[in-house]
Amino acid sequence: MPPVTHPNVQLVVDALRRGGADPSRIDRMRVLPDAVSTAAAAAAALGVEVGQIANSLVFDADGAPLLVLTSGAHRVDTGKVAALVGATRVRRATPEFVRAATGQAIGGVAPVGHPAPIRTLVDRALEAYPEVWAAGGIPHAVFPSTFAELVAVTGGEPADVA
Structure with missing residues (x-):
């Protein structure tokens, strides 16, 4: 793994270790020369299918943050997600809401490493890939x-x- 030079990356690495993630995968954390803030850009940079990208999308579910880890090949159906979590309304969060909930900026939101736990849904479509x-x-x-x-x-x- 390249040296961790950003505190958010270190928070993610630490959270992955605490969560019991496979150390060999944690060691494969990559800091790319260019930002990959879309699934297509990440897939191209990594040489993988866009469906293998686990997008971390934050939604406002009746005022509470909701993290949806979805396949880069999908668009989240907010009506379906609202029904799943029992919310009246689920909508895309503002950049300020995302930063307050995760401590991270849109385009770089990780599944972990947030100031407090966030309710999370993980897209079953990601299960089709041995690595995401x-x-x-x-x-x-x-x-x-x-x-x-x-x-x-x-x-x-x-x-x-989706």
Whole structure:
């Protein structure tokens, strides 16, 4: 792993270790030369399918943060997600809401490393891939994982979100 030069990346690495993530995957955290703030950009930089990118999307679910880890090949169905979590309304969060909930900026939101636990849904479509990639706390950092590991380290709920 390249030297960690950003505190958000270190928070993510520490949270992955505490959560029991496979150390060999944590060691493969990559800090890329260019930001990869979209699933397509991340997939191109890594040479993987866009569906292997685990987008960390933060939503406002009746005022509470909700993290949805979805396959880069999907668009989240907010009506479906609202029904899954029992919310009246689920909408895309503002950049300020995202930063307050995660301590991270849109485009680099990791599944872990937040100031407090966030209710998380993990897209079952990610299960189709033996390896998926998620943001590492900044738009330049990514790390490999698996569907099962993401569910475990986030305390997330597997769900059909598209």
